[in-house]
Amino acid sequence: MRKTEVTHPYLEYYTLGARIMSIVEKIECSNCGAPLKFSPGELVATCRYCGFTQVIETGKAFEFEHSMILNEYDQVQVDDLVRNWMRGGFLKPGDLAKSSKIEEKNLTYLPFWVVSVTATSNYKGVFERLTPPVTKEGKIEKKYNWLVLARKATDFPTREYEVPLEGKVSYDFRKIEGFAKVLNSEVEKDEAIDIAKQQIENLHEFLAKQDVDKIIEMKTDLEIGDAVYLHTPVWFIVYEYKGKRYNLLLDGTSGTVIKGDIPSAKFGLI
Numbered sequence: 001m002r003k004t005e006v007t008h009p010y011l012e013y014y015t016l017g018a019r020i021m022s023i024v025e026k027i028e029c030s031n032c033g034a035p036l037k038f039s040p041g042e043l044v045a046t047c048r049y050c051g052f053t054q055v056i057e058t059g060k061a062f063e064f065e066h067s068m069i070l071n072e073y074d075q076v077q078v079d080d081l082v083r084n085w086m087r088g089g090f091l092k093p094g095d096l097a098k099s100s101k102i103e104e105k106n107l108t109y110l111p112f113w114v115v116s117v118t119a120t121s122n123y124k125g126v127f128e129r130l131t132p133p134v135t136k137e138g139k140i141e142k143k144y145n146w147l148v149l150a151r152k153a154t155d156f157p158t159r160e161y162e163v164p165l166e167g168k169v170s171y172d173f174r175k176i177e178g179f180a181k182v183l184n185s186e187v188e189k190d191e192a193i194d195i196a197k198q199q200i201e202n203l204h205e206f207l208a209k210q211d212v213d214k215i216i217e218m219k220t221d222l223e224i225g226d227a228v229y230l231h232t233p234v235w236f237i238v239y240e241y242k243g244k245r246y247n248l249l250l251d252g253t254s255g256t257v258i259k260g261d262i263p264s265a266k267f268g269l270i
């Protein structure tokens with residue numbers, strides 16, 4: 001198998017398609033003529049030289065709003081953030097910050113669709129914990145800016161990632177660091193909306209089940225507003241501790257750890 005320069009497991013999911021097929025295809029940017037690289041499965045690509053976003057199949061300009069959220073940290077600051085995270089919390093080995101080595105730090109702009117949805121669910125269910133059981137009705141009404149990752153086959157913990165949407169600005173390629181990677185979209189807008197609908201319905205079913213033991217009837221109405229294409233900065237980090245490698249995802253806007261593997265604290269006691 002072809003070797004890839006990307007070693008972070010969360011990131012490898014993203015490049016898997018390209019790796020298996022061992023091709024990166026190339027077309028010209030319809031705006032500036034620079035080569036526009038893309039991997040099989042990608043549908044929308046952004047030119048790294050002029051920031052133009054186009055639909056790969058047609059070469060035409062992408063017709064939806066394209067936004068981004070800015071990265072606020074450089075590589076040195078990211079080191080500090082990771083060390084601070086290592087020092088905090090009760091579940092970590094006491095020498096984690098001191099004894100570990102940060103081996104990789106890759107800033108990647110991940111593509112998302114942000115779908116605004118007003119969701120109203122009416123349900124009827126049975127509360128079985130009482131004798132005799134009672135029938136109960138309920139309503140869940142919520143507004144969401146629902147985040148759908150525009151990449152397939154991935155483990156990225158979208159639900160644990162709080163994107164500060166108030167900080168979003170129009171996509172500007174000049175604000176992308178030279179060393180950063182920008183991933184293209186593999187998901188079309190309509191598909192993203194379908195995914196959002198399904199996930200919200202699942203969530204509402206879960207919420208209703210907190211209220212009743214058994215659902216008899218449930219209906220969810222979804223009102224779809226805008227869908228915005230958005231790139232957000234995430235640092236993919238690999239650190240080494242006592243000969244083992246661990247992964248960590250850091251939000252480039254807030255500087256907080258989205259998800260981090262923690263070596264077992266018992267390890268140090270043996």
Ligand SMILES: [Zn+2]
Nearest residue numbers: 029032047050
């Ligand atoms: Zn271009």
